[in-house]
Amino acid sequence: MTRPFLDDHRDEMIAELIGWLRLRSVAGVPEHGPDVARSANWLAGVLRGIGFPTVEVWPADGAPAVYAEWCAVPGAPTVLVYSHHDVRAAKDDLWAETPPFEPAVRDGRVYGRGASDAKGQVLAHLWGLRAHVADRDAPAVNLKLLVEGEEETGSAHLSDLLDEHEVSADLIVFSDTLLWRADHPAVCLSVRGMVNAELEVYGPGRDIHGGVVSGVAPNPIVALSTLIARLHDDKGRVTVPGFYDTVPEIPEQTRADYADLPYTDEDWLARTESRSVDGEAGYTPLERLWARPGIEVLTVVAGDPDGPSRGAVPSMASASLTVHTVPEQKINDVADQLRRWVAETMPPGVDYELTIPELVAQEAYHTPRDLPAVQVLADAMADGFGKPAGRMGNAGGGPAELLSRKVGAPVLFFGTGLPEDRWHDSDERVSIDVLVKGAATLASLWERLAR
Structure with missing residues (x-):
C-alpha cells in the first residue's frame, strides 16, 4: 500500500x-x-x-x-x-x-x-x-x-x-x-571528516598605490598564491608533511563496490558541470571522492573584487580552506599538520594569521x-x-x-x-x-x- x-x-x-x-x-x-x-x-x-x-x-x-x-x-x-x-x-x-x-x-x-x-x-x-x-x-x-x-x-x-x-x-x-x-x-x-581554516596574509600596513611601491613592497596576493600553489604536487597529492601517515590503502571490497557503480567521465561531467576530472593519481574518481583525503581552496579574496581597480597593492589577502579527512585521520592532528606547513611554507616578507575553529571540525x-x-x-x-x-x-x-x-x-x-x-x-x-x-x-x- x-x-x-x-x-x-x-x-x-x-x-x-x-x-x-x-x-x-x-x-x-x-x-x-x-x-x-x-x-x-x-x-x-x-x-x-x-x-x-x-x-x-x-x-x-x-x-x-x-x-x-x-x-x-x-x-x-x-x-x-x-x-x-x-x-x-x-x-x-x-x-x-x-x-x-x-x-x-x-x-x-x-x-x-x-x-x-x-x-x-x-x-x-x-x-x-x-x-x-x-x-x-x-x-x-x-x-x-x-x-x-x-x-x-x-x-x-x-x-x-x-x-x-x-x-x-x-x-x-x-x-x-x-x-x-x-x-x-x-x-x-x-x-569524510572536515577541518575548516581561514588564512589571512598581510603585506603593507595599508593599500598603497602600485606606482609608488610596485616591485619593492610585499604583495600578499602573490604570497598567498604561492602558498596555495604548493598545496599539491604534480600528481595531485597534498604536500603537507604527515598528511597521509595514518591513511591506509582502500580495502579491496570497497574498491569493488565503487567499481560496480555505473560511472563514466562523460556522465559525471554532465551531471556535476565540473568541466574536467582531476585529483590524486593512482585512484579512480570515485575512490578520490569517497575514500581519499584532500584539501580544497573555497574562497580567495584580495584587492578590489568589486568595481573598478584602485591600482593599489593590497594590504591583505585571504583564503578559506577545507580539509576532507578519512576515518583513520584525526582532525586535531591534521589541524596541527596544516599549522606547521603554513609556518614553514609562507614566503618571507609577509605576516599571516591562520584560524581553525575547533567547534565546527568534524571527524x-x-x-x-x-x-x-x-x-x-x-x-x-x-x-x-x-x-x-x-x-x-x-x-x-x-x-x-x-x-x-x-x-x-x-x-x-x-x-x-x-x-x-x-x-x-x-x-x-x-x-x-x-x-x-x-x-x-x-x-x-x-x-x-x-x-
Whole structure:
C-alpha cells in the first residue's frame, strides 16, 4: 500500500515542500534568525499533525533544533533520525530558474534553496512515515527525530544539545547525503571528516598605490598564491608533511563496490558541470571522492573584487580552506599538520594569521560493513527504487561521528540528494520522483527493521 499512498498524495507532498522552502532559514546570518525559528516551528507543527506525541523546539543560540519522539512499541528498535532545516545563503541574481525562496516546479523537479539540502530529505521522512502509519496506530519501530538548525555552519551546539537532553537510540539514520544516480540507488557507507581554516596574509600596513611601491613592497596576493600553489604536487597529492601517515590503502571490497557503480567521465561531467576530472593519481574518481583525503581552496579574496581597480597593492589577502579527512585521520592532528606547513611554507616578507575553529571540525565516519541494518536498508531501497542497491560513500562531511559517539549507536546513511542537485549553488533542485522513491524506501525500512 505504500507506493499507492504516496502516488495519491504526490501533489500534497510537493505543496508541503514548497511551503517550507519559502521560509528563508539561512544559516549563520543574524537577520535570518527569525526565519530559522519559523522553519523550526513549521516543522514542529507538521510533526504534531502526523501524530508524534512528543514534539519540542530546542533553542540553540538563535538556530533552534526540532526534536520529536514516537516510541509506542516496547522491545522494538529505537531509531534516531538526524537531518537539518537550515540552508546556505543564496544570491538572487545568480538564480536563473526561480528566485531562491520562491520555489517552482519544472520538468519533474522542485527548484529552491533547501529543496535537496536538506529540507527535501526531511520531507521524504515525513511522507515515508505518513505512508507507514496510514494503516496502523504507530510506527513499527520507536522513532526519534532530531532536525538541527545550524548544520550549515558546523553544528557548533549539537554536542551540547545531545548532552543536555541525553538522547539515546539503537540506530541513527543520517539523512544529509547523496544517492549515486536516480536509476541506480546505492547505500552510503561513509562520510569524510572536515577541518575548516581561514588564512589571512598581510603585506603593507595599508593599500598603497602600485606606482609608488610596485616591485619593492610585499604583495600578499602573490604570497598567498604561492602558498596555495604548493598545496599539491604534480600528481595531485597534498604536500603537507604527515598528511597521509595514518591513511591506509582502500580495502579491496570497497574498491569493488565503487567499481560496480555505473560511472563514466562523460556522465559525471554532465551531471556535476565540473568541466574536467582531476585529483590524486593512482585512484579512480570515485575512490578520490569517497575514500581519499584532500584539501580544497573555497574562497580567495584580495584587492578590489568589486568595481573598478584602485591600482593599489593590497594590504591583505585571504583564503578559506577545507580539509576532507578519512576515518583513520584525526582532525586535531591534521589541524596541527596544516599549522606547521603554513609556518614553514609562507614566503618571507609577509605576516599571516591562520584560524581553525575547533567547534565546527568534524571527524570522518564509516558505517560498520557487517552492521545488519546495512542490508536491511539495501533491501528497503530495492523496495523503494525497484532496483538492487549498490554501495557508495559521500564526499562531504557531517556530524555522524559526533552523533554515534554521543548517542552510543551506529550510523546508517540515507539521503535523497543527487550530484546534479546543485547543493550550495544557484538553482538548487530536487527530483520529485526520487523524493517519492525515498519516502517509499523509508516506509519499508521501518517495517523491515521491526522484523
